[in-house]
Every structure is written in structure tokens, then in C-alpha cells.
Amino acid sequence: MRVEVLCATMNQNDFSKLQEMNISCDVVFANQAGRAAYDEIKFSEYRARMITTNTVGVGRNRNIGLIHASGDILLFADDDVRYADDLRERVLRAYEEHPEADMIIFSMDITKNGQVIRKVRNKDKRIGLFSALKYGTYTFSARRSSVERGNLWFSSMFGGGTKYAYGEDTLFLIDAFRKGLRVYTSSYCLGTCSKEDSTCFHGYDERYFFDRGVLYACAFGMFAFSFATRYCIKKRSLYRSKISVKAALNSMRKGINHYRCERNL
Numbered sequence: 001m002r003v004e005v006l007c008a009t010m011n012q013n014d015f016s017k018l019q020e021m022n023i024s025c026d027v028v029f030a031n032q033a034g035r036a037a038y039d040e041i042k043f044s045e046y047r048a049r050m051i052t053t054n055t056v057g058v059g060r061n062r063n064i065g066l067i068h069a070s071g072d073i074l075l076f077a078d079d080d081v082r083y084a085d086d087l088r089e090r091v092l093r094a095y096e097e098h099p100e101a102d103m104i105i106f107s108m109d110i111t112k113n114g115q116v117i118r119k120v121r122n123k124d125k126r127i128g129l130f131s132a133l134k135y136g137t138y139t140f141s142a143r144r145s146s147v148e149r150g151n152l153w154f155s156s157m158f159g160g161g162t163k164y165a166y167g168e169d170t171l172f173l174i175d176a177f178r179k180g181l182r183v184y185t186s187s188y189c190l191g192t193c194s195k196e197d198s199t200c201f202h203g204y205d206e207r208y209f210f211d212r213g214v215l216y217a218c219a220f221g222m223f224a225f226s227f228a229t230r231y232c233i234k235k236r237s238l239y240r241s242k243i244s245v246k247a248a249l250n251s252m253r254k255g256i257n258h259y260r261c262e263r264n265l
Contacts, residue, residue, distance in 0.1 A: 121187050
């Protein structure tokens with residue numbers, strides 16, 4: 001089976017990300033850079049393609065990667081990931097151990113300023129719908145045939161560069177569950193992901209909770225407010241120095257109602 005990385009990136013002018021990310025398999029760079037271009041190179045026995053567009057929004061960018069995908073197993077990546085030397089072997093081993101899996105969510109360590117600040121090790125198990133909020137796109141992998149069979153795409157409404165700051169990963173995973181895909185987590189660590197200053201997270205303010213309310217309404221429908229209440233209570237230690245639980249929940253309620261009103265227009 002052929003492993004292929006689909007990397008969402010911006011403003012690239014060359015293939016230097018191959019070395020920075022330590023990629024050792026085929027790769028498609030979906031590159032939003034205000035112009036249109038196509039570039040391709042060979043490295044070792046692999047192929048790297050750069051699809052440059054003038055589009056905006058991370059969901060749309062990830063979909064461009066999907067459109068051009070040709071591998072058997074797809075890894076979804078951001079350009080701040082650095083992979084382990086034996087990336088391909090770890091991915092193939094996981095799919096050999098779970099031949100029934102349509103998607104596998106891998107472990108990735110988190111770094112900041114070049115130092116590992118959190119080691120993440122998933123359990124080896126099948127997961128369900130209510131786990132969808134736990135994982136970022138950079139940990140996702142999938143069989144291309146399963147993605148095509150489920151007609152899975154990323155939302156262009158959510159995520160960096162869009163109207164609502166984040167959530168395209170959650171909605172993609174929820175759609176996978178609803179389409180009947182079998183999703184597993186794996187303890188195999190594929191490398192590291194750098195978490196420096198975020199371009200879409202600006203603190204736990206009213207806008208953050210409003211956008212999260214919109215996401216919950218889109219993801220969970222009539223159960224959105226129950227999930228919002230649970231989130232605000234469970235995560236209160238993270239934000240209560242900046243905003244009260246009551247104010248956070250009120251902002252999430254506004255986001256839920258906003259989405260419902262827009263949907264019914």
C-alpha cells in the first residue's frame with residue numbers, strides 16, 4: 001500500500017517543507033498563496049506535488065489535497081508537523097493490525113519552542129461519535145477508498161481563514177462516523193506537532209465560546225446545549241480567570257441560536 005501525506009500549508013515557494021517535516025513518502029502540498037500553480041518533484045523513490053491556489057480557508061485547502069490524492073493510505077497534516085524517520089512503516093503496521101479500519105487516529109507529541117511539552121499516547125481501540133471533539137486533523141489517517149465511499153469533505157465554514165475559527169476536523173470526523181466508517185485510535189506515535197502561537201485561537205473570550213456554540217449546533221443538533229453545558233463546566237479551570245461560567249455558557253447559547261437561525265433562513 002502507498003502512503004501519502006496531504007499537507008495544508010500557505011505561502012510556499014519551494015519544497016523545503018519536505019526536509020522540515022521529515023517526509024518519507026508521497027506528499028501533496030495544498031498551498032494557499034494568492035496565485036495558481038502546479039509543481040512536482042521526485043525525491044528518493046517518492047513524489048511531491050505542490051498545488052498552489054488563491055483560495056482562502058483551511059477546510060477548502062484540505063479539500064484541494066483530497067481532490068489530488070492518489071495514495072492508498074492518506075495522512076492529513078499541517079506544516080508544523082515533523083514525522084518520525086520510520087513514518088511509513090508505523091502507518092502500514094497499524095493498518096495491518098486493523099485491516100477492518102477505515103480511519104486510524106495516531107498519537108502525536110506536542111512541542112513548543114522546540115521542546116516536547118506533552119507526550120500523547122492513544123489507546124489501541126475503536127472509537128465512536130462522542131470522541132470526535134478530542135482529536136486534531138494532523139492526527140488523522142484514512143483509506144482513500146473509504147473517504148471516497150463515504151463522500152467525505154471538510155467544511156469550508158469552519159477552521160482558520162473562515163467565518164468560524166475552528167471545527168473542520170470535528171465535523172469531518174463526525175461525518176465519518178455517521179457514514180458508517182470504522183474509526184480506531186493507535187498508540188503509534190508518528191512524530192511531533194508544534195503548538196506555537198495559534199492563528200485562530202486568541203484566548204477564552206466571548207468570541208471563542210460563540211464560535212464553539214456554532215460548532216456544537218452544527219455537530220450535535222438538538223443536543224448542542226447539553227454538550228455546551230458539559231464543556232463549560234468540565235473546562236472551567238482553563239478560562240474562569242477571564243470569563244465566568246455563566247458568561248461562557250451564554251455566549252455558547254448565542255452561537256447555537258445563531259446557527260439555528262441561519263440554517264432556517
